[in-house]
Amino acid sequence: MRPARCLALGSLLALVGLLEGRLVGEEEAGFGECDRFFYAGTPPAGLAAEAHVKVCQRFEGAERFATLYSHRDRIPVYSAFRAARPAAAGAQPRWLVEPQIDDPTSPLEEVIDEADAITSVNGLGSKQALSTDYLDSDYQRGQLYPFSLSKDLQVATFALTNTAPMAPSFRERWYLNLNSLMERALTPQCSSGAHLYILTGAVPSDRKLKDRVTVPAFVWLAACCAAPGGGWAMGFVQHARDGDVIEDVMVRELEKLLPFNPQLFRDNCGETEQDTERMKKILEVVNQVQDEERMVQAKEGTHPLSSTKGQGSALLPPEPSEERRSFLGKLRTFLATPIIRLFQLLYYVAVGILKNVIYVLWFVTKQVFNGIESCLYRLGSATISYFVAIGEELASIPWKVLKVMVKIIRAILRILCCLLKAICRILGIPVRVLVDVATFPMHTISAVPIVCKDIAVGLGGTISLLFDAAFGTMGSLFQVIFSICKRIGYRVTFDNSEEL
Secondary structure (H helix, E strand, O other): OOOOHHHHHHHHHHHHHOOOOOOOOOOOOOHHHHHHHHHHHHOOEOOOOOEEEEEEEOOOOEEEEEEEOOOOOOOOEEEEEEEEOOOOOOOOOOOOOHHHOOOOOEEEOOOEEEHHHHHHHHOOOOOOHHHHHHHOOOOEEEOOOOOHOOOOHHHHHHHHHHHHEEOOHHHHHHHHHHHHHHHHOOOOOEEEEEHEEEEEEEEEEEEEOOOOOEEEEEEEEEEOOOOOOOOEEEEEEEEEEOOOOEEEEEEEHHHHOOOOOOOOOOOOHHHHHEEEHHHHHHHHHHHHHHHHHHHHHHHHOOOOHHHHHHHHHHOOOOOOOHHHHHHHHHHHHHHHHHHHHHHHHHHHHHHHHHHHHHHHHHHHHHHHHHHHHHHHHHHHHHHHHHHHHHHHHHHHHHHHHHHHHHHHHHHHHHHHHHHHHHHHHHOOOOHHHHHHHHHHHHHHHHHHHHHHHHHHHHHHHHHHHHHHHHHHHHHHHHHHHHHHHHHHHHHHHHHHHHHH
16 A cells, blocks of 8 residues: 555544544444453453443543443443442532433543533433433432442443432442442452452343333342452342342352343353352351341331431432422523533534544645655656666676577587597498498409309300200100100000900
């Protein structure tokens, strides 16, 4: 490929990279840059479906956690994150939405405030849950990746793609149990969480909130510790039914409880090298957490929620009055809409102008590079052709001289070869043959009279033989005739004598 085309293609790819969305494409096997939140960089196998969207949750330019979101149920299938120290202070609830789930063509890369998305995202709420779905209901937004476990930028966990409908008591128990397990069991038994991978998910039930958002039947947690020489894997299930405590299960048993029977961790989190002693210590703490939960539920019978308010208030995101929030949201939306529209128009105009300027600069640069490339190519081709022709001629002179010399040497060798052959043949003829050849004329001349005499003698002998043959033949003939006549006469004479 030509250099100018390579440069233009590189610029175009760089521009596309800057505009890449947060949703991970279906053709990709993992979660892109969010694969680091999974054990061995491998997401769970068997949970992906057509109605699921892979989201790499990013905020302020950095990856925070990964979520497999079901736009059919409008709740997350699971969220994957790394263990972190609990946050010191709570964050203000600033619920966020993912623009590209509802509007795949949206240029917005990260989660944005739900109030701002009303005027900037087309079809908002068509495939994901909104805060309005929870108004006037008995359910609250329960985070699968709780904000209290995020050590930095807690606001990132307030994405609505990370939430599912939970009853207030169930939500409170989920947060308390999750934080207790992380602080007292999972993190201490895995190098302070340095090698700990967490999956939290929700399994949908038959109930729906406002016929849009599916209420989970239970939520689950799977932990994988990949610490060298001391790894382990554990699973936990929290049912939404009142009175149920969190249950500890093995990862393989948890996989059987989930739809499609998936594989949560690659190689079951190194099952053959797991540390059973650490798992026993974890189970001891789990038993303590279960006993504490039963005690809390027993106290709730006489003082509902009063015994856990103080302990759980720091772990729960504040829920302001829905009516006040709705009114403030509407008022802010009403006042901010013209300004937002204006800034949005200016943004689109600026983006359009910037795109056109970049395109013109790219086109001009491409033409300049093409022209320079064409001139350099022609000059280089002519120069190379000239030097190649000269080189061929110079290289052919020694070759031609060598060919002439070879031909001369071949001719001389042929002449010498012919001379040697003639000499060898002459030397190979016997002396007697040469003497015979030299005396052949003399012998021939002297032999002529003898030959003539022999011819005459032969002719005479031949004639004599002819005469002898002729006379012998005639004599024999006459003798035969005479014999016959003699026999005939004798017979006649004998006959006559008898008659007499």
